[in-house]
Amino acid sequence: MTTVEHASHAAESHDDHEHAGHSNKHYYLVALALAVLTGLEVLLSYVDIGAAFLPLLMILMMIKFIMVVLEFMHLRRDAKLFHYLFWSGFILAILVYIGALATFKFFLAA
Amino acid sequence: MSTAVAEHNTGHDDHGHGGHGHTSTGLSNNKLAMWLFLGSECLLFGGLISTYMLYRGRHPKGPGPDQVFSIPFTSVSSFVLLMSSLTMVLAVSSAQAREMRQTKLWLTVTALLGATFVGGQVFEFTEFYRKGLGFTTSLFGSSFYTLTGFHGVHVTVGIIMLMALVGMLKAERVPGDKAEVVELVGLYWHFVDIVWILIFTLVYLIPA
């Protein structure tokens, strides 16, 4: 099915590795990194490293989270306003729910 | 004053610009709305995750997480969903390069990967049910199925949106800026993926 190309964009390069901002190669690399990090996380759950397990796991999780947000959702090169809107929701959720769980003494030693 | 179409502040520009440039910030209304929505969804999933975290250890009846979770299986389906994020961003990239055939291809692959993920969830849930973990069995059961169920519904809605978008692109019935529509669906899809990044770690990988 042919698609009608907008005349105003005819001049744009059809090179499917380049467009405004990132190349597709960049996305493949990010995806690879995410896969590796996931693998690390899973590995971590099988290995016993004592008290360092939970913090390390959380860090890996957050790195993956932030990578998808910044790179796949293009937040890194997008307007600051989108950052404010999204992160304020995210941080508010963290604060409020950790606060609530804290009142249940959730974070004290089981 | 102007004989050109005066569309300032009507909110919608139907001439294919998706609102760019006619707004106070120069940013698209639709994109702003989507980011706001995603910000609010953080509060939604945060509540469900917190409920789960509180109740994960409460299973006087029925199996606990250790008895039912299969980390290898869930790791694979997590990987599938992660890869669907890759294909999604490739779809957005293609749309921005006006490569509509590639866009539809990547969108379809994304939907298929998403469907694989959902299929994996369904399989997983039936397995758990067989092992004695129902929705009403225990607090662990109720909160687990609610959290993952909400996520699964979000993925399913995403798949419907992806397929609808492919269909509408085919039929040339996408109003406005096609690349932006793909991007917006992409933002939603990635969000669903990052929620899973949280769920996979917090629910499956942290031992009970």
Added chain:
Amino acid sequence: MAIIEQPRTEVALPAGAGAPALVTPKEAKGMFARPVQPQGWRDWVFTVDHKKIGIMYGVASFVFFIVGGIEAGLIRLQLAAPNGKVLSADQYNQMFTMHATTMVFLFVMPMASAFANYFVPLQIGARDVAFPRINAFGLWTWLLGAIFVNLSWFLGGSADGGWFMYAPNSTRLFSPSHGIDFWALGLQITGIASLTSAINLIVTCINMRAPGMSLFKMPIFTWMVMVVQFLLVFAMPVITVALFLLSFSRSFGGAFFDVKQGADPLLWQHLFWIFGHPEVYILILPSFGIVSEVLPVFSRKPLFGYKFVAISGAAIGFVGWGVWAHHMFASGLGPISVLVFSMATMMIAVPTGVKIINWTMTMWGGKLSFTTAMLFAIGLIVEFTIGGLSGVTHAVAPSDTQQTDTYYIVAHFHYVLFGGAIFGLFSGFYYWWPKMFNRKLDERWGKANFWLMVIGMNLTFGPMHIIGLQGQPRRMYQYDEANVHTRFWNAISSIGVIFLVLGISAFIVNVIITHRSKHPRYQTTLDPWNARSLEWMTTNPPAVHNFDAIPTVHELDEFFHRKYAEDHETGEIRQVATAEEILADQQAHADKNIHLPSPSYWPLVVSFALPIIGFGVIYNPIIIAVGAAVAILGIFGWCMEPSVAPTEDYEPPASTPDSTTKELTA
């Protein structure tokens, strides 16, 4: 003259038809042809115009105000004397639950929405909101949700767990009727309306301001509305979770609040109050915005410390997230949690105090004119401060432990809600009525309205401080004759209701008289109050496209600065233009070829899906599928229909004059 173009119409009327029927644009892009220039009731039902939507919110929410008032009246009738026989215990539980639910969700919030919808686009110089069809969807969804909640009265009894619906008391074990199901599902539906409207208004405020209007040149009412929308965006999902857990527990056997299984009742309380505390700021901030507009106008002075008022509104919104557990001081949280939340709660008095100071300083040295709108605004300052003072005593956790669950709390929130939120809304009625309806509400009836409400609310809620501290618990359907003070003050409180009823009746009479009468005293000019902000730079009522030419904004209080200029030598402020002249100038430079967002069926169609799904959850799962199908089909139709009819549907303006381009008469 501004020219608003309408999409081309193919009139396909049966022979001899009179009024124009719905007609079909030549190229229908949606699943069904969209309505074009509908008339009569269809004009309202399919509209996407923010002003009509605002009026519908206002009328519907006022009806619910009466409903909630009747519910309150029955409560006070029951409590007027010891051993009341008006209501049974079960009926009493339903009454106080629904009174609060109605007042919060079906009156104050949507009435604030009415003002926000009508005036925010006007105040920022826009022609509509960012997403007009979503705006319409919000209205119908809210209305259907409101009706859905109230259907419970006729379908087996209403919700009876209190508006805060604590679990496990609200689970099926203790409340077997469907009342709470209707409540929970109905509030989910209205919650969707709130969330979508919030996103809509935020995008509107951020992205659709007139050229030159920076955020700190935005009118203060719009500022407060914007803060409220942010609170809604982040707070609604939390109650959504709570309501889902409750519904899943009641309808599908979820164990969330089953104590025998190990559930913790505090989970509900946290989820509810994490929403519930921002909610009370959602209730009060629009009224704060209204009085921040009214006080300067009737003091003939700019708002004192505009930036402080704006930022303190944002601060209240922000700090408000950190105080929710002050509703739970007696729930067994433990001393550390109590301490933290107690301190946070004390902090929140600060930004509110900033506002009170700014309002007072606005009036100080001003040329005050005590119109009804002004009276209500001043009334808010006084009554809200009283309510705020009792609030400060609640912040102190040890004293709150005595006060909680007594009438002292009831006194506090009625002073801040009735004396605060509701007085603010009434101030808005009197202030903006001329702009909306080209009539001025009668000032004598207005003053009667005001004073009766002041006397009424102080008689009704004042004594509650006393009986509360003496120990009368909330939510008790009867008290006995033992204590003479209890009997006396309860009687006074119930007598106060009579004054409230009279006061509200005075308002209704006022509206009727004002609109029925041809007397010139109800007529008004474009700018009867000599106001300051952009919404007054329009006709009465504003034309469908709001502004003939979108104004360029140079200052805060732009309209004021177009009317008055300061003489640089003498420092004297002189009037340089009248409102009429400014409007005429706008009309002389009117935009041509204005394309407004088109009316649409889809918002209404999709709205109907939600209560259908609700019925399915309560009665039969198959109905859920029906509702879901309506939703999906409706959303498809919606997505395929462009919000503004495509250019091909319009006649080019330079072609032969015909009936398709409508000349606007002022």
